[in-house]
Amino acid sequence: MFNMEFIEIYFLIFLLLILVITKLLNRTRCKQMNLPPSPPTLPILGHLHLLKEPFNRSLFALSQKHGPIFSLRLGSHLAVVASSLSVVEECLTKNDVVFANRPYFWVGKYIGYDYTTVGSSPYGDHWRNLRRICKLEIFSANRLNSSSSIRRDEIKNLLRKLYYSLSDDNFVKVELTPLLSKLAFNVTMRMIAGKQHKPKAAKLHDLLQELLKLGVSPNVGDFFPFLQWADFFGYKKKVVKLTREIDGLLQGLVDEHRRNKDGFEEEDTVISHLLRLQESEARYYTDEIIKGIVQDMLLGGINTEFITLEWSMSHLLNNLNTLQKSKSEIDFHISHGRLLDETDLPRLDYVQNVISETLRLTPAVPLLIPHVSSDRCNVLGYNIPKGTILLVNVWAIHRDPKVWDEATSFKPERFENGRIKGCKTMPFGLGRRGCPGMDLGQRIVGLALGSLIQCFEWKRVSSKKIDMAEGKGLNLQKAKRLEAFCKARNTAKELLS
Missing domain, CATH: 1.20.5 (Single alpha-helices involved in coiled-coils or other helix-helix interfaces)
Structure with a gap:
C-alpha cells in the first residue's frame, strides 16, 4: 500500500x-x-479567482503587471480589460459600433425586462428608438427646464430640514449620507410620478436598494452555461421575487396616471408624458416599455447622484481651502436675498470644477457597464474575437499618471479654463452607450452641492481627515457614512426660517 x-x-x-x-x-x-497578454489561468475557472472586490482595484493591480490592455478568461467567456485612455478611444470611438452591444447576463433578463430596456437591450432598431425617446422626450433641455421647479423644491426641503435640526449659532453634528440618498430618490421619483406618491415611494426605494445589492452578485450560469439551470445561493429566486414586486408598484403608478389623467397632466410627470405618447403610438409605447424606462431612471440615476454628492462633500471637508474658494464664488455671483438656482450654475465655474474633479477621482461607476463585441476587430494591434466582453476601468484611467499631474490628488484647478479636453474623463461612459441622463445628474448635483455650501458652514467632526475608504460593489460608495459639523449661515437664517 x-x-x-x-x-x-x-x-x-x-x-x-x-x-x-x-x-x-x-x-x-x-x-x-494574437490576443492581449493574459495572467496564468486555472482550469475551467480561467481568471475568475482573480476578480476580487473592489473590482476596479483588483483589475488595476492586474493592469500594472500585464499592461493597459489585457485579456481574461472568465469561465466560458473571453474578456478584455481597458485601463488606459488610448485603449478606450480605440474601443469606444474607432470601434464604437462593434462594442455597442451588452452581454446576455442574467441581470438583463430578470431586471432589464428580458433585455428590452435602454441599459440592457442589444444594439439595433429597438435600442435606437429607446435612446431617441430618452434624449428627446425625457432628458432634452426643454424637458429638464420644465422640471426645474421639482429639483428646486426638493433641495429646499432638504435645506429646511437641515436648518431646523440645528441650534442657533452652534455647530451640530449631522449624518449627511441618508439625507443625500433620500434627496436623490425624492427628486427622481417626483419627476417620474409626481408628489402624490410618497407612501408608495418609500417601499419602492427599499426594494430598489435590495435589488441593486443582489443585481451585482455573481451568477455562475453567466460564466458556465451548462450550469444555467442551477440557482446557486438562491439569487435568481430572490431577484425574480423582487422584480415582480417592483413591477407591481410601477404598474400601479402607470395605472393611477391613466385613471387620474387630468391631475397628472398638470405636473407633467415622465409617466404622464409617456402615456400621451402611448395614445398616438400604442404599439410601441407599451406599459412594459414605460416601466423599463422608469426603472432605468431609478436604478441608474439615484445612486450615482447621491454617491457623487457624498464624495463631493467629503473632498471639500478634506480640502478646506477648496471649500472656502467655492463659498466665495457662490457669494460673489448670488445676490443676497435669494437661494441658488439652476440658471446660476453656468457661472459657478469653480463649483463645477469641484464636481468634475470628484467624478475624476471617485467616479460613481468605476467600471462601465460591460460591452460586448458583435464582430471581430483590432485594438492596438491585438485581435479581438466576436463575443468578447469589454471591461473599461474608468477609475484606473482617471488616475493614470501619464495623463494626469498628481493623479491621486484632489485638484479642481486642473479643470480651469477648459484645459481638460476630449474624453480624458468619462464618468458617464463614452460613445453610443454613454449615459443619456448625464445632464440631469449634473443639474441635481450642482444645485444640491452649491445650495449646501451657500446656506451652511461645514467642518470635520475631528482633526483627522474624512475616511475616504471605498465600499464594495459596482458603485463606488464610501465605506463609512459621512458625518460633519454644520452651522447655518446668515443666508439660511434669512431664506429658510
Missing part, C-alpha cells in the same frame, strides 16, 4: 503539472490568436 505522504506528494505534482500545462496552453493560444 502507498504511504499517505507519497499520495499527497503525487497529488501536488499532478496539480503542478496541470497548472504548468494550462499556463503554456494559455500563452500559446494568446500568441496564435
Whole structure:
C-alpha cells in the first residue's frame, strides 16, 4: 500500500503539472490568436479567482503587471480589460459600433425586462428608438427646464430640514449620507410620478436598494452555461421575487396616471408624458416599455447622484481651502436675498470644477457597464474575437499618471479654463452607450452641492481627515457614512426660517 505522504506528494505534482500545462496552453493560444497578454489561468475557472472586490482595484493591480490592455478568461467567456485612455478611444470611438452591444447576463433578463430596456437591450432598431425617446422626450433641455421647479423644491426641503435640526449659532453634528440618498430618490421619483406618491415611494426605494445589492452578485450560469439551470445561493429566486414586486408598484403608478389623467397632466410627470405618447403610438409605447424606462431612471440615476454628492462633500471637508474658494464664488455671483438656482450654475465655474474633479477621482461607476463585441476587430494591434466582453476601468484611467499631474490628488484647478479636453474623463461612459441622463445628474448635483455650501458652514467632526475608504460593489460608495459639523449661515437664517 502507498504511504499517505507519497499520495499527497503525487497529488501536488499532478496539480503542478496541470497548472504548468494550462499556463503554456494559455500563452500559446494568446500568441496564435494574437490576443492581449493574459495572467496564468486555472482550469475551467480561467481568471475568475482573480476578480476580487473592489473590482476596479483588483483589475488595476492586474493592469500594472500585464499592461493597459489585457485579456481574461472568465469561465466560458473571453474578456478584455481597458485601463488606459488610448485603449478606450480605440474601443469606444474607432470601434464604437462593434462594442455597442451588452452581454446576455442574467441581470438583463430578470431586471432589464428580458433585455428590452435602454441599459440592457442589444444594439439595433429597438435600442435606437429607446435612446431617441430618452434624449428627446425625457432628458432634452426643454424637458429638464420644465422640471426645474421639482429639483428646486426638493433641495429646499432638504435645506429646511437641515436648518431646523440645528441650534442657533452652534455647530451640530449631522449624518449627511441618508439625507443625500433620500434627496436623490425624492427628486427622481417626483419627476417620474409626481408628489402624490410618497407612501408608495418609500417601499419602492427599499426594494430598489435590495435589488441593486443582489443585481451585482455573481451568477455562475453567466460564466458556465451548462450550469444555467442551477440557482446557486438562491439569487435568481430572490431577484425574480423582487422584480415582480417592483413591477407591481410601477404598474400601479402607470395605472393611477391613466385613471387620474387630468391631475397628472398638470405636473407633467415622465409617466404622464409617456402615456400621451402611448395614445398616438400604442404599439410601441407599451406599459412594459414605460416601466423599463422608469426603472432605468431609478436604478441608474439615484445612486450615482447621491454617491457623487457624498464624495463631493467629503473632498471639500478634506480640502478646506477648496471649500472656502467655492463659498466665495457662490457669494460673489448670488445676490443676497435669494437661494441658488439652476440658471446660476453656468457661472459657478469653480463649483463645477469641484464636481468634475470628484467624478475624476471617485467616479460613481468605476467600471462601465460591460460591452460586448458583435464582430471581430483590432485594438492596438491585438485581435479581438466576436463575443468578447469589454471591461473599461474608468477609475484606473482617471488616475493614470501619464495623463494626469498628481493623479491621486484632489485638484479642481486642473479643470480651469477648459484645459481638460476630449474624453480624458468619462464618468458617464463614452460613445453610443454613454449615459443619456448625464445632464440631469449634473443639474441635481450642482444645485444640491452649491445650495449646501451657500446656506451652511461645514467642518470635520475631528482633526483627522474624512475616511475616504471605498465600499464594495459596482458603485463606488464610501465605506463609512459621512458625518460633519454644520452651522447655518446668515443666508439660511434669512431664506429658510
